[in-house]
Amino acid sequence: MISNIKIENIKNQNLPAVIIAAGEGFRLFNGNGGIPKPLTPIFGKTLLERSIHSCREAGIKKIYVVVGCFKQEMVSFIEQLDQELDISIQVVPNPHWRKGNGTSVSAVSAFIDSAFLLLMCDHLCDPSILTNLIDAQNGENTCVLAVDYRTNDIFDIDDATKVVLDNFDITAIGKDIVKYDAVDTGFFLCQPSIFDALKSAQQDGDGSLSGAIRKLTKLGRIRAVNIGNRFWFDIDTPACLSSAKRKLLSAISKPNEDGYIARVLNRPLSCKLSELFVQTPITPNMITVLSFLICCIGAYLFSFGDYKWTLYAGILVQLSSIVDGCDGEISRLKFQASRFGAWFDTILDRYADVAIAAGITFGYWQTHPQPAVLLGGVIALSGFIMSSYVRKEYELRFNHRLHNSILNRLNKRDVRLFTIFIGALFNQPFEAMICVGVLSHIGVGVNILNIYRKKEKYS
Amino acid sequence: MISNIKIENIKNQNLPAVIIAAGEGFRLFNGNGGIPKPLTPIFGKTLLERSIHSCREAGIKKIYVVVGCFKQEMVSFIEQLDQELDISIQVVPNPHWRKGNGTSVSAVSAFIDSAFLLLMCDHLCDPSILTNLIDAQNGENTCVLAVDYRTNDIFDIDDATKVVLDNFDITAIGKDIVKYDAVDTGFFLCQPSIFDALKSAQQDGDGSLSGAIRKLTKLGRIRAVNIGNRFWFDIDTPACLSSAKRKLLSAISKPNEDGYIARVLNRPLSCKLSELFVQTPITPNMITVLSFLICCIGAYLFSFGDYKWTLYAGILVQLSSIVDGCDGEISRLKFQASRFGAWFDTILDRYADVAIAAGITFGYWQTHPQPAVLLGGVIALSGFIMSSYVRKEYELRFNHRLHNSILNRLNKRDVRLFTIFIGALFNQPFEAMICVGVLSHIGVGVNILNIYRKKEKYS
Known part of the structure; x- marks a missing residue:
């Protein structure tokens, strides 16, 4: 019974996507036998492939993959993928990856001057989260973050980035917030304004993406979109990996239909x-x-x-x-x-x-x-x-x-x-x-x- | 086998239509036992009903019917129709109907200040001619006339209004043109500019719609759209009526499918x-x-x-x-x-x-x-x-x-x-x-x- 598959209406085919796959991922790296985290397989597809396929199903035609740690392994894997898939994949090296994941987003500023989707390679997602983000564009220079209100169901809530919301405006973001409304899923629709925010945060000594988001928060340049009950998973540890597999299996069976x-x-x-x-x-x-x-x-x-x-x-x-x-x-x-x-x-x-x-x-x-x-x-x-x-x-x-x-x-x-x-x-x-x-x-x-x-x- | 019916994509639901049903129609009137021409039945529906239904199938929600001759009969018939159908019909009287069909279009100028569809009540048509006209709107103040290139198949070509075309621009229009490219079907998408053109023609003593179209031609404010092999028929005489019936019957059977x-x-x-x-x-x-x-x-x-x-x-x-x-x-x-x-x-x-x-x-x-x-x-x-x-x-x-x-x-x-x-x-x-x-x-x-x-x- 394949009849449940819904082929999404594809909008904005020219929107590129950026996948951040530059980190060391040492927590998973130590547990999975030495494979770089983005190349960790789940049900026969690596995390990186899953991110790329999710973009492809959301109608994306051009993908930039930012690599840092394990650059050589990543490049040869991506070259092979690029030949297999009907999608253009460009590698963007980030030599400063140790300074924080914000530097990986900065690395694409030389290539992109329009809106783009931003994904973290270690996050699994239902592709409809991405189409939702694409639909959430409103022509303004405002970034959009996909957030999850199901805060009780997050696998490792201590490690999650929390957000405080005033309606759909993000008023605070960080890992240490005690009273929060939702969790940052790591899926963004970015506008070029993100690059200025990244630069500003890096000048303050903060190389993280969250640092830049905090800058955007102050400017009122970031909104949230609710992912509802869609599936996503942030994979950091071997324990995450097996929990993600279970969740993914249950997500692909759609009991409603x-x-x-x-x-x-x-x-x-x-x-x-x-x-x-x-x-x-x-x-x-x-x-x-x-x-x-x-x-x-x-x-x-x-x-x-x-x-x-x-x-x-x-x-x-x-x-x-x-x-x-x-x-x-x-x-x-x-x-x-x-x-x-x-x-x-x-x-x-x-x-x-x-x-x-x-x-x-x-x-x-x-x-x-x-x-x-x-x-x-x-x-x-x-x-x-x-x-x-x-x-x-x-x-x-x-x-x-x-x-x-x-x-x-x-x-x-x-x-x-x-x-x-x-x-x-x-x-x-x-x-x-x-x-x-x-x-x-x-x-x-x-x-x-x-x-x-x-x-x-x-x- | 009803499966051939195609329910058209309906655009511009707010566009009104104007149906001209003000003339005397004496040629048919003398032949059909004294029924006013718009109330002449063809296969159980009067000409007026057919025009209204064609508009309805093209997605029109508001119709103005201009009446002149036989005003009383027309008004009571329309009142009944208005109750039966889920469409709003407004009667617009034109006391000057004897001065030409252009005066009937002028009569609606008090009610309409946007684009509108214009139909002659004595013309049968495939509703997709109307949807085509609606689709031909390009946001400019240019009127569009549906024309038929099948000039050899016109029932009474001598009586038809001919048009000369330069690509899709209408360069001449009239009954007496000898070398012409197509025939005026009597279905228009009008812009408010038509009202000025009508006034201008009437000041020159020409009360016909063609007179106003000639004014628009000079201003470059009218384009043509080709109806292809779609069905339409202008009914003027009892002979037309029986030919129209045959053509209508053959049009509703779609041999291609x-x-x-x-x-x-x-x-x-x-x-x-x-x-x-x-x-x-x-x-x-x-x-x-x-x-x-x-x-x-x-x-x-x-x-x-x-x-x-x-x-x-x-x-x-x-x-x-x-x-x-x-x-x-x-x-x-x-x-x-x-x-x-x-x-x-x-x-x-x-x-x-x-x-x-x-x-x-x-x-x-x-x-x-x-x-x-x-x-x-x-x-x-x-x-x-x-x-x-x-x-x-x-x-x-x-x-x-x-x-x-x-x-x-x-x-x-x-x-x-x-x-x-x-x-x-x-x-x-x-x-x-x-x-x-x-x-x-x-x-x-x-x-x-x-x-x-x-x-x-x-x-």
Whole structure:
């Protein structure tokens, strides 16, 4: 199920991004076997790659990576990346990196004279935080900082940079603030005014970025934007790293759009599977095909009609439903989301549904060779496809999703396959299939009536 | 089949429209039994209603109707319309209507001080001509006239107003021009500068709108926009009226989006049927249901499995395919297009396809009770739905339509139902159904391969 992937509206494609990857990162460096921090892998992609891919998904075309410590390793890694990706990456060396992370931002002043996104390489993020920042531009020379109000959920709050807010104006920023409103995520939309602020702070002997932000605060040249419940993580220590992995896995499964069974049962299991898959070169499309094949074998076993095979068939169908969650998860974990993948996945899902309905009907018909059984098969098969068809066609016509009513949630694929699995356990797969098939048609009918009544007829 | 209806992107909702309905229209008046020209009905809607609905479909919220001759009849008709429609209509009387149609435009100068659309009530048009005009605004104080380059196709070219163009600048306008580039359609996007031009022309003793346009021409304050092959018609005489009806009928059937059979066979027949339906209170949604029911009866007759019923079944299925074109035609003829209608139509089409596949399979199975027949039924049924599903899902993911390849055209519903009809004539509906069913799956596979190869994967 890749259908959750949302391809963002891309604005301001000319906005460059700056990724700060110049620090020593000694706390993580000492714990991860000597790999430079930006090159620490998480689920098969280094921190630096993750930052670059996040920018790419937010529509950025040009990236400056500021390097300092481990310059040589960084440069050769970036050169390789630049060839692989359809995005321009320029290395900016910062020989003064020991004087503070502000000097790394100053280093790009020779290249940039417009607004730019600023990211810290050791911060993971949901790319929509970046698109939000891009959207927050208002044409003025005011910088914007993405802040997180969920101060109780921060992994290492003592080490976090806190901010005090007056509405959306930042009035104070620092690590030692006791009474604060939110936490600095390290994602900025900067204006060229940042360079003057950096210079001014450095003249005062403060080489940190926070020092420059404090200068902007005094000038009223910085605003905050709330990231809501989006995912981000600042990775400083090996303990952070494992916590980040857990958080990232839970962030890529989007329970709001999942059905009941997907949320409670399938997601926790598919996340575990994705953790394994992500370490292999298996692509999301391969997982889509794998899930389809498992379902087809299940459908074939159903067609024998006796309990032994029915039981295995039911288990395979439910397994397929779980594996079906992995393609989307892997695509988000590895930044491999694609329109083709999402399209291909839904097509194979429908074919798998057809196979299951045909298999169960044929299995039942072996012992009950009555026309009514065939009719039941037609009802179930058409119900499965139509339930999805009606939803897609609605989205196409009305430009928004069908209301996520209880009935519509019950008619999602996760519930359908789980019901068949339970039916198979009790040797009643045909009866279970008829139930979900009839429910699908009832869902279609209720949707038609609801929308007709809502008088959206002439909209 | 309502799926062809395109709901236009609506811009500039605050732009008002002015409809000139003040003239005597004596040429038509003498021929149509004494009804004022703007109230002459065409396919159940008066000329005035058609102008108002065209504005409404172009996103206009406020309309001024200028009346002169038959003022009383016009006012009471408009008052009734204003209550029925979700659009604000204001009557503007023009006591000087005898002095020329320019005086009718001058009459609205007291109400409008911004850009506005200008329509002649006796001109039918495709609403997209109006949206095109709205889009042609460029912020300058320049009027825009929609012109038609198809000068050989104009019904009464002698009576038409001709224009001479230098690129998109209008250099001359008038009825008596011998060498001209295009014809004035009578649809304008006006700027307040039109009022000065009207005054200036009237001071010269010319009360016509063309007189004012000539003034604008001299000032370089009028441009042309090409309507391409869109439909419009200027109705002056009873002969015009019947020609307009024919042209309107042919304009509402959109052969470009139709399949092969729809274009050659179904459209000409459905247009004839629509001419009948349009005179009744039957709504497009009723026709959608009628077409579905005809198909269901056909499917039921197929299930008997003997030739006599099969023959009738085939005829009914093809009849249903023809009637299925009428809902879209009626909705366009009567301005009743709706998102609900388009959605509802495609859902019932898919259910009808399911019924046909089930009916034919069951009919064949009566004399050939083999499992392979059931498998064939599953292949056909799933092929019919999936062929459409893949197309819709593609549009949803990629924001554009699937390429209209020969294979994709062959897998449209009109060809599918016609093949089954021909199969039924030769008492081979099952074989015909299997052919189109297998072709549908081949189409799905070819589409998947093509899109995968095109590397739209990571777009």
